[in-house]
Amino acid sequence: MNSGPETLPPGRASAERILTILSCFERGDEALSLAEITRRTELVKSTVLRLSVALLDSGFLVRDIHGDYRLGPEIARLNLIYTEAMRMEHYIIPVLQSLVEHTGETASIYIRHGSYRLCQYRVNSPHQLGVHKQPGDVRPMDEASSAIILRNFGDNGEHKVAIKLPLFTEGASDPYAASMSIPVFQGGGAMLGALVLAGPCNRLNAERAEQYSDLMLSSALSLSRQLGGEAAFLRALQAPA
Template sequence: MVKARPRPAVNGVASADRVLTVLTAFRIGDTALSLVELVERTGLIKSTIMRLMVSLENHGFITRMADGRYQLASEVMRLNAVYQEALDLERHVMPRLHQLSELTGETASFYVRHGAYRMCQYRVNSTHRLRLHLQPGDMRPMDEAAGAQALRAPYAVGMALHKPYYSRGATDPHAASIALPIYGAQHELMGALVVSGPASRLTEETAETLRETMLVTARELMRSLGCKGTEVRAGQNSETVQ
């Protein structure tokens, strides 16, 4: 029986660049790495690596085996799954955003809930010179803007909508937007499909003319994500298809 070695104490906070240096030392084909191998691959001293490994183990990125070697743990797999899911979502969302921006002449975005905020995850900007200047990754409050309203809509409510949410001046006094919630295969809220522009151009009357375009695009996107209940035609009051 292999005797487990004692674990070193952690003193201080490991710097991010050294943590990443250790994690990226693992290569395809590695099952586990010894301390000596990590020293050779990273150029860090043993005591530094041992301290880093304790932090990484505490956060679920590394498992220390009984023989003292280290292997990647479940948190790495979870982040990889998040990454793959994001890539897959992008494949579904981006073509619709390009289509929506072309059809409406305005900026089309996809927002997701991020704690107490909404985050712009994907975006296709309008070709107009006068437009809102936001980029993917930008945060906005969960206020009364159309996108925020869509991100609060439960499945039964969102699927019954016969026109998008509309807001004017909710976050920015000069901006207006229309939005619909987007649901996935398990009826989970995936995000919000948003068209935004200057309030002088995206009026409530203009939003009404874009209603069918928004509804059709949202249902196409949900169908591609495997969501049931999207067979209802645009412009109709819908009932959830279970």
Template sequence: MKEARTRPKLEGVASADRVLTVLAAFRRGDDALELSELARRTALVKSTIMRLCISLEKFGFIERLDDGRYRLGVEAARIGSVYQQSFALEERIVPVLDRLAAESLETASFYIRRGDQRLCLFRADSPSPLRMHVRPGDMRPMDESAIARVLAAFGDRKRSARTGIALPVYTAGITDPHVASLAMPVFGSGERLLGALALSGPLSRLTEDRADGLKPRLREAAERLSAELGAEL
């Protein structure tokens, strides 16, 4: 008889998932959160959250204030800083976004993928008063929008791989019925995807015809940025 296979122990994985759930509960603009608010956002019981926060506090990811509220600790800030510095993204990308926004009169942004969502990492606003109001740090779904499609198509393959999509990608009215976007992938060393460079604006202004006129500019900016970040031309 064959010996029965031992089932893998998943306790450690489940515990790690809960720890990350607590950290992910903090959003842009939060200062400190009550235990009850953490429970609401994570769907975890308060006793579990308190136990997880003890471990997070030990490593500096969480700080517990005298009034019992919790806020992110210095280690969370350090890792965020290390992430950005390790890729030298900000100093390379922000000037590109500023130029694109000034030339196109639309909002320029750079997104990365975070699980089943996309994160706005950097942004340069359109000079027009009618513009998008997503801020750096905000999350959006991985839907069928241009930015999400680029991140999904190139996330696990090299630049040279065939994806079946024409670049830049243009979509309208997906995440928001009044918003249109145009997106291109940006690659780094090893031809791996770093993120998506995008132009976004109100659909009334960023029509398909106008997007066609902006495509060469966005393509050139993305390819130049890729070369600066280590991708081979």
């Protein structure tokens, strides 16, 4: 039987209540009233009031002119430390390298960049004949698989139309090139971009793409899980409501 906050040692109980207050803030919240924090945490109002004093003193919360609570500058400082420590390439590059090792084709991550798509990370194919580009290359939002994925999927796995994932296209940007793509998500459900496998049409054809389908699915799931976006990725696999 799990112990609730009331049965825990005093120090741990207070720590868990403090974490409950901080974690009740959700994406999109600018400020929360005392009543709303009490409702979300299901803590006693006097407990929230007492613990909020410590959070205000330490900079984890601030109060605005209306008396409502906002996340404070200490949260931003810790987030910066976390972001710097968790450099995405430490997670992304090994996944891309694994795809290249298993398929011999070029693996990359494309993100939406205004009205274009931008190659953010890439591991090139070892073959002399292949699709070789560099991070920072910009491509049009045409009918290539990565462009379709970036247009169709948004945060939290939301999508406009049902697409069989991974999506395979050939001859869209280059008559001799083919690609297959699948969305990847990160913490908070935000869409990171499209995980792409690309190669020449004579090697990466529809039959070969079908053989790589499970590999692409498992790679995108693994990466999304490592970045904190597993739930959003799983929603992306479902048909839109």
